[in-house]
Amino acid sequence: MQDSVVEIRVVSPIVTKGFRKVADLRALEYPGIKVSHSQITAGPGSIESEFEAALSVPGTIAEAIKAQNEGVHAVIIDCMGDPGLRPSREAVTIPVLGPCETGMHLAAMLGHRFSVLTIMRRLRASFENTAAVAGLSTKLASVRSVDIPVLELEEDLDRTKTMLIKEGIRAVEEDGAEALVFGCTGLMGCAFALREGLLAHGIDVPVIDPIPAAVSVAAALVRSNLAHSKLTFPQPPKKQLLGYDYIHLPMPLAAE
Numbered sequence: 001m002q003d004s005v006v007e008i009r010v011v012s013p014i015v016t017k018g019f020r021k022v023a024d025l026r027a028l029e030y031p032g033i034k035v036s037h038s039q040i041t042a043g044p045g046s047i048e049s050e051f052e053a054a055l056s057v058p059g060t061i062a063e064a065i066k067a068q069n070e071g072v073h074a075v076i077i078d079c080m081g082d083p084g085l086r087p088s089r090e091a092v093t094i095p096v097l098g099p100c101e102t103g104m105h106l107a108a109m110l111g112h113r114f115s116v117l118t119i120m121r122r123l124r125a126s127f128e129n130t131a132a133v134a135g136l137s138t139k140l141a142s143v144r145s146v147d148i149p150v151l152e153l154e155e156d157l158d159r160t161k162t163m164l165i166k167e168g169i170r171a172v173e174e175d176g177a178e179a180l181v182f183g184c185t186g187l188m189g190c191a192f193a194l195r196e197g198l199l200a201h202g203i204d205v206p207v208i209d210p211i212p213a214a215v216s217v218a219a220a221l222v223r224s225n226l227a228h229s230k231l232t233f234p235q236p237p238k239k240q241l242l243g244y245d246y247i248h249l250p251m252p253l254a255a256e
Contacts, residue, residue: 005034006222008215009067012039012078013056014046016151020078024188028215035215036072038063046150048120053083060084061091062247068092069250074218078185080118080210081126089233091249095221096228099210100130102217103181104140110206111179113141115171117164117194118183119153121145127183142175143183144168150186161190165197172203181208188212 012020017039025035040059044052061084064075074095077085082098089096107114116127124143131140146163153160164187171177182190191209198205221227241247 005032006074006219007034007036007072008074008076008218008222009036009038009063009072010076010078010211010215011060011063011067012037013043013053013060013083014079015040015043016045019046019151019186028212033215033219038067039078047079047081047083048150049122050081050126053079053081053126057084057087058244058247061088064088064092064096065248065250068094073222076211076214076218078211080183080185081123082130086233087236089228090236091247093227093230093250095218095226097214097218097221099185099214100127100183101134102214103208103210104131104134104136106213106217107179107181107206107208108136108139110208111177113139113176114179114181115142115144115168115175115177116140116181116183117167117171117187118143118145119148119150119186121147123183141177142171144171144175145183150184153184153186157190160187161193161197164190164194168194168198168207169201169203172198172205177205179206179208182210185211 010025022037025037028035040056040063043056043059047053047056060077067075076097080100082100085098127143131137144167146167148160168180188209188211191207195207
């Protein structure tokens with residue numbers, strides 16, 4: 001892979017057209033790295049609950065399989081709920097990254113403790129559960145929210161950025177966070193504004209924008225010839241999948 005182009009597929013697990021702008025993904029490309037995009041065709045308009053995340057999983061798995069079949073080298077799931085992360089890893093052999101898991105591990109590397117800045121208060125339990133599964137509960141200082149629904153984040157971007165700065169300052173000063181990670185991929189592109197706002201208050205901590213960070217991590221994994229363990233994520237057995245004819249597991253399949 002050292003001399004070829006690495007293609008990374010960002011899969012949006014929502015059906016809202018145009019929410020993930022292709023131009024923003026193209027801006028993440030650099031020499032030797034191509035970023036492509038796909039999204040599910042049946043599922044929620046956005047993900048702000050476990051219910052909506054669950055409905056997005058079958059389509060997300062199908063898009064991961066499609067990406068591998070098309071020769072894509074790695075997949076990133078475009079949601080901080082990491083919906084379908086583990087089953088997608090079972091279904092394919094190329095690296096599949098969840099921006100939440102990836103962002104949290106990076107935050108734990110860059111600061112003693114970190115906080116997640118997300119959109120809605122109702123998502124706090126989900127992030128605490130992700131941190132627990134990742135072995136990072138002792139590193140998670142807090143989960144704070146700006147209380148703006150995902151599909152409204154860009155309606156008043158100045159307000160969104162102002163709220164991020166406000167909650168970021170509180171996370172550092174009140175919760176003891178020493179690194180911050182966005183808790184919604186819809187906040188992509190806001191890291192610079194948050195970082196500048198924090199510096200203006202004398203706070204110098206890393207701000208992790210999960211999708212750009214995950215693209216770089218995915219590229220590094222591919223270049224290093226690394227992917228998830230098939231002892232941890234073995235391919236599922238072949239059996240009837242009634243109503244899921246669009247999911248075609250790659251061969252060979254594990255023994256039943």
